[in-house]
Amino acid sequence: MAQKLLADECGRLGDIEGGHMGPYDSAAPACITLQTNWMRRTGWEVMFKDTRRDILVALTELPNCRTNQPMPLGIQGDEVIYSLARDERRLASMMVALDRLLDQCGETVQRTDVCLRRWLRARFPDRPYKAPFELVAKPSSEKLYWKELKRFICFWLRLSRLLPTTMPAITGRGLNKHQFRALRELWVDVIWQSEGPADMDRDLSAHVQTRSQKFMV
Structure with a gap:
């Protein structure tokens, strides 16, 4: 289980570095709620950016x-x-x-x-x-x-x-x-x-x- 989690995390980081997932903009959320680690990982701030x-x-x-x-x-x-x-x-x-x-x-x-x-x-x-x-x-x-x-x-x-x-x-x-x-x-x-x-x-x-x-x- 731990190995799978590690592999998934490495894959996610690789996608970010490869441009498949856009990293967060430093000027992104003004709300502190959107700056938590959970919100960063879910990508919701980016997903709902233009909605x-x-x-x-x-x-x-x-x-x-x-x-x-x-x-x-x-x-x-x-x-x-x-x-x-x-x-x-x-x-x-x-x-x-x-x-x-x-x-x-x-x-x-x-x-x-x-x-x-x-x-x-x-x-x-x-x-x-x-x-x-x-x-x-x-x-x-x-x-x-x-x-x-x-x-x-x-x-x-x-x-x-x-x-x-x-x-x-x-x-x-x-x-x-x-x-x-x-x-x-x-x-x-x-x-x-x-x-x-x-x-x-x-x-x-x-x-x-x-x-x-x-x-x-």
């Missing part, structure tokens, strides 16, 4: 099930980008379903025999781990992990709903066909069809003008 980080953050917001309004994500060029109200309703339905799924997973773990949970946690195929797989101990930690998972899913689904011409300007790249197909199949599943009332999507053109003025202030 609309404000819109990327907005894409991760959890849907508000109490409103029936389009969700403003930000302004790209002269256009206000929205997540449609019907899309937000669908996301809200997905989050409810995810809560139920995670609850069922937790119940399954609690009812699963200790011996089997030791095998689930095992690192090697021929012997179980000394202690069984366990759920997160603190409810607050569990709630935090669930929230981050939901935000992750909302980000990808909202991203897949952006226009193909808009996405590169926000993310600096687009989805490949496999990513788009997987997200599309999840999104169009009939189980998510909403029977909610007619929403503000019909009047979005007028709504966009109003929200644009608010963003510009």
